[in-house]
Amino acid sequence: MEVGIVSYGAYVPRYRIKPHEIAAVWGVDGDAMSKGLGIQSKSVPGPDEDVITIAVEAARIALSRCKIDTKDIGSIYVGSESHPYAVKPSATIVAEAIGATPDLTAADYEFACKAGTAAIQTCAGLVGSGSIKYGVAIGSDTSQGAPGDALEYTASAGGAAFIIGSENVIAKINRTCSYTTDTPDFWRREGEKYPSHGGRFTGEPAYFKHIISCAGNLMKKQDTKPSDYNYAVFHQPNGKFPVSVAKKLGFTKEQIKEGLLTPVIGNTYSGAVMIGLAAVLDVAKPEDRILMVAYGSGAGSDSFDITVTDEIEKLNRNGTQSVSALIKNHKFVSYATYAKYMGKIHLRGA
């Protein structure tokens, strides 16, 4: 059975903040921060946006592009590290909002920045085994860095939804594989508002080791090499790491350009590689081959070998719902507005 992506949708909140605006508040050199992280701006959620609203918007775009009956959706998984509730699933609200209830299974996933790709793997497994007709896999986050921490310059908001099925597949998932270890590079304890991280420890033994091993294992199993792929999307916690990991693996800047969005929207965590893949699918042609590798702290990588099919030509990929249109529709805000929207200001009695 051919299992793959039937439709997809991405959503990025409209507000943006520049690193210079954040740096000015903390007395830091904004140019140096911007250059060091490879970030020109990051997205900021509106005061009425959260993981659930972003997930619903992305899922509704995915559904509006194809003709599936929402009652044929057998599973919904929402991956995030910023679910609005500690107890009460985001996935049930999303399922209700897209009209998929009540005959389906739904759950939330957590695995730092790769919870959304874990959802794709589960849906693909359920479709492949014939248990369900369609599964919806979502990665969505409204991540926060502690005020003044380096993460504050990159942690942003956004998400993407992928409908996984076996009919009218626009992009076939040839194979997926994972690489998982116990690596304490980044964490947030229960009840804490902001995450903690191991500083430089987040690089070599964490991000680079997992992505390189996972991508290497997948290409070995598939007997492929970097030049066999038209596009590659790597997890992008900043604008620098994905460029560097691509080079180490033997991919060119041209191959990663289309799916590299962190420089303008920031690190959308669970949304990151998934919005990157959506941007690639927006422009991809039949027969194009895509390598996607997610990374989640804690730590693990999920890699996907994907081939675009002729069906993609039938999908409505234009208009206000494309990733480039979402990036174009933006409004810059000051640190004061950002702090207000992100709940960093506490009102009396609130």
Added chain:
Amino acid sequence: MAIPRFWREIPSRYNLIGTECGNCGKRYFPPRIICPQCHRKSFGKMKNVRFTGSGEIVTYSVIHNAPKAFEMQVPYIIAIIEFEEGVRATGQIIDCEVEDVKIGMKVSPAFRKIGEDGKSGVIYYGYKFKPA
């Protein structure tokens, strides 16, 4: 807001489900149990209909002094929208600056947080409208 009341209203708040009178054909949003025109003749004949939520702004008001729960959003826009199906609904206009809102402006629905019972209470979700 009481949780049971909100829970009952989820179909209309999430998916713009209204009703249509099986006797006279008039449509209602939010949904009604009986048709105010047909009264008894509409008993058992009210059908659920789903509205697109796309339409245009009939009139609007900019809110500067808001209740506590909305203080972080001021100034914001509340408008009456006429859906393309003819019915009207009131809702917040988002992703639009106060100086850019206009009567007759085309809007489409968006899914947003519409309130919460404090920091430890339930979060309420529903429709708002954004420039189309």
